[in-house]
Amino acid sequence: MNALAFYLLSAAAIFSTLMAISRRELIHAVVYLVLSFFSLALIFFMMGAPLIAALEVLIYAGAIMVLFLFIVMMLEMGAAKIPLTPFRKVWGPAVVIAAVIFFSMAILFFGTPQTAVSPMTAFVSPRRFGQALYTKYYLAVEAVSLLLLFALVGALYLGKRDNNP
Amino acid sequence: MMPPFSYVLVLSAILFGLGVVCVAVRRNLIMILIGVEIIINAAGLAFVAGSLRWNMPEGQIFVLFLAAMAASEVSVGLAMIVYLHKKKKTVNIDHFDEMKE
Structure with missing residues (x-):
């Protein structure tokens, strides 16, 4: 797996997911999420899972997201701007949960020796x-x-x- | 050069955290379902990374089951959202705080 391509794709995935969860228009959120799924599919392909990459595009980006778009358009919520929740009401628990996840991940990350993934592509x-x-x-x-x-x-x-x- | 295995896990954790934040913060039912989708995808990324790390196909097979689970969850969830929208004309979860209609 090419390291530079991995970094670029993960940056694209994180950015598009960040945009997806912060959009006020639902259609924009769904389309940004499709972009995130495409970059994840490419990462799967580079990590030796070509069939999973194809299924990611077909099932997630193809079927599930189109279902989301269909429902959003059917309920006529596409153009409506959904107000974001005020910060003080619900952001506290979310930030705490996310911080716990990131902290435990950091412990795992710095506490274990860095092993490179096996260089084979398309191993399954x-x-x-x-x-x-x-x-x-x-x-x-x-x-x-x-x-x-x-x-x-x-x-x-x-x-x-x-x-x- | 290969990026280390833990970098993939860090990417998976970041996506998982973003999904959790989306579920906890957004008040729109469709955005909550989107957050669950992000969480399931992050878990699938960790499965594929483990499958590559230990050279076993089981991780990828489980990702297939995850996709089936996500598809069924989304179909039932969106049907429920349509049903609730017909009842109350809204999809804000703050309006669904009682069991009686």
Whole structure:
């Protein structure tokens, strides 16, 4: 993995995530998040996960974010400017939680010896991925398919027409 | 040159913290779901980094399950948001503080 490309991509991911969580227009936030997912997909590709990179683009940036855009436009909240929460009300707990996470991460970071990641790229090919998925973890695939089925039934029930006032 | 393994973990932690801040600070239900998406992605980044570090495909397989979980969570969550919006004409969570309608 090229170190410079990694730094550039992580800077892009952090910047676009920062922009996404601070936007007042929902459409802008969603589009910035798509940018963040694209840079994360490139990082996945460089870290030897080509199939996961493709799935990141297809599922997250493609399906989930389009679903978000669809709902935002359906509820006609695209142009509305959502006021940001005043600082003193809720920022305290958020800052405390984030500081705890960063502090524990810093302990891990400076307390362990710096090992370089293995230089191989594309070390899990889609063939190896699929073989491991459908031989060793086929039961987990069944469980995940059940989860998706339950999500489908739940979304259908919530969206039923006579359910609404 | 390779960046060290812990740099990837630091990136994952930064994204996770940003997601937590988004969930805790924003009052809009859709922004809260977006924060959960950021958190799940940061966890997936840590999984892929561990998969590369120990040269095992299990980390990447778990990222696939994470994606399925995120997709189901978002579909049910957005259906709930549409339902609540039809009931109360708002998606601000400060207006959803009682169980009775």
